Amino acid sequence: MSPVLPFMLQGLREKYPGLRVDVQFIGNEAMKLGLNNFALDVAMTYLDKADLGRKNTLPVYSEQLSLLVPDTAEFQNRKTITWKEAAQYPLAMLRSSMHERRFVDQVFAGVGCVPEAQIESESILHLMFQVQFTELCTIIPSHFAHAPGLHRGTRALPLVDPIVSQEVGLFWTEGEIMLPMAGAFVSIVRKMNKSGELRKRLEGDHATVYDGPTRSRATTI
Structure with missing residues (x-):
């Protein structure tokens, strides 16, 4: 459960008025299955611990x-x-x-x-x-x-002693064709990263918001 998710979804809803968004809190296996069979457009979880197979990823915050x-x-x-x-x-x-x-x-x-x-x-x-x-x-x-x-x-x-952190990011299915809503959501999050909007939403804490390139990687949990 991420408190920055409502801000990101707000940007999506503003761009596509009338869009119905379904947010599901599910386990890793269900997330992997949903991405593979295109039942899910985008997943959000820890980048370095998610065993979702080869997926496109976009870091959001630490x-x-x-x-x-x-x-x-x-x-x-x-x-x-x-x-x-x-x-x-x-x-x-x-x-x-x-x-x-x-x-x-x-x-x-x-x-x-x-x-x-x-x-x-x-x-x-x-x-x-x-x-x-x-x-x-x-x-x-x-x-x-x-x-x-x-x-x-x-x-x-x-x-x-120690200070530890985990990277949180978006996942979506690899392929030549990107699902329309996945593309729209990822584009909005990239813009929020670049503009500093997500950083502003997390202002006053210890989170670092990323403005890095999309990465394709296999990760494990």
Whole structure:
């Protein structure tokens, strides 16, 4: 779930009034199948971890991570927090079967920590509510501090030592002929990258928006 997706789709709807957009949150295999049989025009996921076969790709932004904490005196003067420190707090986390959770677990393992989640969910918004109304903390993309914005009573501390990131981008099927809506959407996202519109939407966070060339590559998860 990317908070920049509504901005990109808005550009598509403005260019094609009356267009009906179907946004699906699906697993990697369903995404691959949908692209291969042209049931999906474009997919959006992590560039370096998606096992979608050979597909055209367009980088959109780089996602860094923060620890969402209750806005209490304990964290009042903190600007950042280390992964080792984060592992000491009671955590609400995404389910272990999800890519984002596996990535986080790898980072924790890299600093010698294996924190135990007290609450697990497939919804990052639910995890944010856990922080808002309980003593738990959770890990969120850093740009959530700006888009969509934090819940009252919470604050986000960028995670450091190490600072890690994942590239998020668009995927569409290779071939001589590009699906019309895929071409239209990719064109709009390229223009938003070039104009700095996506960067503006993510302003105030740690995301880097890309204005690079389209790449064709095979990736794995």
